[in-house]
Amino acid sequence: MVPATEPVRIFLVDDSPEFIRSAENFLAGETKVKVVGHATSGQEALAKISGCRPDLVLMDLAMPGMNGLVTIARLRAMTGSTRMVILTLHDSLEYRTAAAQVGADGFISKTDFAVDLFSLIRTLFSKGDRAG
Numbered sequence: 001m002v003p004a005t006e007p008v009r010i011f012l013v014d015d016s017p018e019f020i021r022s023a024e025n026f027l028a029g030e031t032k033v034k035v036v037g038h039a040t041s042g043q044e045a046l047a048k049i050s051g052c053r054p055d056l057v058l059m060d061l062a063m064p065g066m067n068g069l070v071t072i073a074r075l076r077a078m079t080g081s082t083r084m085v086i087l088t089l090h091d092s093l094e095y096r097t098a099a100a101q102v103g104a105d106g107f108i109s110k111t112d113f114a115v116d117l118f119s120l121i122r123t124l125f126s127k128g129d130r131a132g
Contacts, residue, residue: 050078054079061099072102
């Protein structure tokens, strides 16, 4: 466990390098979080994530090859205590239900990213829980 005073360690997974850069720039201004890595595919995420030891994975839903739902299911088996949130443009009840079924801890529309992310992080880590 990482002390609650430490920033939440975030790993980003999105097939858009532009979105990753934008998200990293946005998150860089917040001291309560730290981006520890990123991947542009589900396969790359599986290969890189254990070395980064994130507390939270922000996962795109629609990616070529292995989509975010399959990736979360596989990551869940590797990193049981890491929180995982779907971050997508494809916001629907069907996708939210599918995300919950594979073990996602949350779901945020990319259009609401800047508004909803920090509230969700506070909720997910309200007891100071960290993956570590």
